[in-house]
Amino acid sequence: MATTTMSSNITAPTQFLEVGGSTYAYRRFGRGPGLPLLCLQHFTGTLDNWDPAVTDALAGGREVILFDNAGVGRSSGKVPGTVAAMTTHALAFLDGLGLARCDVLGFSLGGMVALQMAQDRPSILRRMILVGTAPRGGEDIMHLEKPSLARHFADPKLQGYAILTKIFFAPTESSQAAGEAFVGRLMQRTEDRDPPSGPEVAAAQVAAFRDWERFTGERFRELRNIRHPTLVVNGVHDEMIPVSNSVWLAENLPNAVLLVFPDSGHGSLFQWHDSFTRQAAAFLASDAPSAPF
Amino acid sequence: MATTTMSSNITAPTQFLEVGGSTYAYRRFGRGPGLPLLCLQHFTGTLDNWDPAVTDALAGGREVILFDNAGVGRSSGKVPGTVAAMTTHALAFLDGLGLARCDVLGFSLGGMVALQMAQDRPSILRRMILVGTAPRGGEDIMHLEKPSLARHFADPKLQGYAILTKIFFAPTESSQAAGEAFVGRLMQRTEDRDPPSGPEVAAAQVAAFRDWERFTGERFRELRNIRHPTLVVNGVHDEMIPVSNSVWLAENLPNAVLLVFPDSGHGSLFQWHDSFTRQAAAFLASDAPSAPF
Numbered sequence: 001m002a003t004t005t006m007s008s009n010i011t012a013p014t015q016f017l018e019v020g021g022s023t024y025a026y027r028r029f030g031r032g033p034g035l036p037l038l039c040l041q042h043f044t045g046t047l048d049n050w051d052p053a054v055t056d057a058l059a060g061g062r063e064v065i066l067f068d069n070a071g072v073g074r075s076s077g078k079v080p081g082t083v084a085a086m087t088t089h090a091l092a093f094l095d096g097l098g099l100a101r102c103d104v105l106g107f108s109l110g111g112m113v114a115l116q117m118a119q120d121r122p123s124i125l126r127r128m129i130l131v132g133t134a135p136r137g138g139e140d141i142m143h144l145e146k147p148s149l150a151r152h153f154a155d156p157k158l159q160g161y162a163i164l165t166k167i168f169f170a171p172t173e174s175s176q177a178a179g180e181a182f183v184g185r186l187m188q189r190t191e192d193r194d195p196p197s198g199p200e201v202a203a204a205q206v207a208a209f210r211d212w213e214r215f216t217g218e219r220f221r222e223l224r225n226i227r228h229p230t231l232v233v234n235g236v237h238d239e240m241i242p243v244s245n246s247v248w249l250a251e252n253l254p255n256a257v258l259l260v261f262p263d264s265g266h267g268s269l270f271q272w273h274d275s276f277t278r279q280a281a282a283f284l285a286s287d288a289p290s291a292p293f
Numbered sequence: 294m295a296t297t298t299m300s301s302n303i304t305a306p307t308q309f310l311e312v313g314g315s316t317y318a319y320r321r322f323g324r325g326p327g328l329p330l331l332c333l334q335h336f337t338g339t340l341d342n343w344d345p346a347v348t349d350a351l352a353g354g355r356e357v358i359l360f361d362n363a364g365v366g367r368s369s370g371k372v373p374g375t376v377a378a379m380t381t382h383a384l385a386f387l388d389g390l391g392l393a394r395c396d397v398l399g400f401s402l403g404g405m406v407a408l409q410m411a412q413d414r415p416s417i418l419r420r421m422i423l424v425g426t427a428p429r430g431g432e433d434i435m436h437l438e439k440p441s442l443a444r445h446f447a448d449p450k451l452q453g454y455a456i457l458t459k460i461f462f463a464p465t466e467s468s469q470a471a472g473e474a475f476v477g478r479l480m481q482r483t484e485d486r487d488p489p490s491g492p493e494v495a496a497a498q499v500a501a502f503r504d505w506e507r508f509t510g511e512r513f514r515e516l517r518n519i520r521h522p523t524l525v526v527n528g529v530h531d532e533m534i535p536v537s538n539s540v541w542l543a544e545n546l547p548n549a550v551l552l553v554f555p556d557s558g559h560g561s562l563f564q565w566h567d568s569f570t571r572q573a574a575a576f577l578a579s580d581a582p583s584a585p586f
Contacts, residue, residue, distance in 0.1 A: 261585055
């Protein structure tokens with residue numbers, strides 16, 4: 001199994017994989033007894049939006065694979081307008097790497113892709129961690145136009161990563177301080193960075209969210225066929241994808257533990273990185289058929 | 294600190310404490326570096342309803358104190374019809390033991406008493422574990438008359454502990470098997486047992502539930518003043534006190550982690566005793582000001 005000695009998202013080199021006419025940018029680092037952990041990223045997020053406090057801690061026990069889906073960062077092509085098409089790219093990427101089985105950490109949009117992977121090719125996943133995400137047919141998924149979010153996008157003082165402290169963290173002193181620390185960690189990587197996502201990326205991903213909110217037939221029915229041990233995680237005051245969506249995941253996935261963090265928003269895994277990575281590592285270390293760990 | 298060598302609820306002797314004209318039955322066992330853990334019991338539950346798989350695992354790191362509130366088991370007096378009055382007894386018991394500070398595990402009705410203790414005398418508690426319980430103003434709290442529960446109470450085949458497999462566990466093969474194992478563990482204690490609770494105990498405790506559902510002023514407002522690090526736990530398919538109540542606790546307690554177990558009902562802590570006690574012990578081992586662990 002290929003590993004790199006640079007086991008940090010601050011320093012790991014970006015690699016490129018060509019599969020079926022597409023080029024995918026990724027980083028792969030860490031080592032240990034665990035299966036490789038595929039990390040699927042949030043709305044407009046690139047490889048550089050993965051908090052090293054999260055990736056590096058998890059890389060202590062397994063390879064971590066960060067992945068730019070099509071049209072994001074330095075991956076080729078256009079961002080598709082559906083989660084299903086993003087999932088096809090993620091599976092093609094794993095096939096190109098020759099990985100027949102892995103664990104997955106899907107954050108926000110990435111959690112939707114993980115859920116779709118579990119339906120489209122269940123055998124490729126062992127355990128899933130779904131953070132700040134929603135099932136198909138969920139509610140209030142990334143409505144950036146609602147006042148509680150739109151006011152931050154309209155604020156000219158919030159350039160670059162600064163907006164993340166507002167939209168990923170709760171409006172308390174403690175959560176905002178955690179947000180500033182998070183942004184500081186994202187800026188530790190100084191070379192070989194992805195370009196930030198532009199408006200075309202955002203528009204296509206928002207189209208995918210609107211599609212994901214629609215459902216036909218019995219709501220959440222497809223979740224009951226996903227048997228993978230799953231850890232669902234959310235910040236209790238998530239304005240981007242409310243915690244009710246995580247409760248629905250826990251109620252309808254037959255084998256999911258739900259963990260909700262206090263005083264936090266969409267970026268709960270970054271705010272509570274010590275606890276999150278400890279819990280995630282314990283969950284991934286288990287090979288039991290049941291999710292509780 | 295007094296400890297006993299019999300660190301199991303299967304064998305620990307029942308003790309009696311007289312305070313202010315009341316006699317309280319209790320058991321106290323275990324040892325370790327942790328603060329004593331006061332365990333507050335569910336509807337009609339006595340000292341013998343504590344699963345040794347839970348109490349004994351926790352007793353490996355601290356003293357565990359099981360307590361019959363007034364009028365329950367071999368404690369004197371009548372069961373009060375309010376959580377507030379039960380709380381007065383619990384505090385009198387701790388005062389009688391000379392315990393100025395402890396941790397608390399409150400299950401169902403016991404969780405309501407724990408919440409009231411945190412309001413009435415915050416200094417006596419360090420960390421709280423609240424399982425299968427509800428805030429004041431919660432919904433659908435122990436409505437034994439609803440068809441999904443009443444059919445079990447009306448079933449003549451469900452004598453003694455057998456009914457617990459139905460009302461504490463989910464209607465799946467796996468959860469029912471866990472329920473039977475739980476009942477088997479409860480029957481391991483053969484001597485020095487409490488008498489089962491009669492209809493007067495049940496009636497007074499149901500009155501306390503009806504009172505607890507009522508609220509005045511802003512719903513859940515009082516929770517925001519409870520700063521104790523708290524671990525809220527629930528089975529996702531709890532028919533006795535639905536998981537929505539635990540979500541409200543997590544949303545309104547400022548310092549609470551929520552942990553929800555799959556494929557389980559009211560007795561999630563007994564079904565998933567390995568995971569529950571591992572998580573509870575990790576939570577109790579932390580002395581951080583924040584709940585995440």
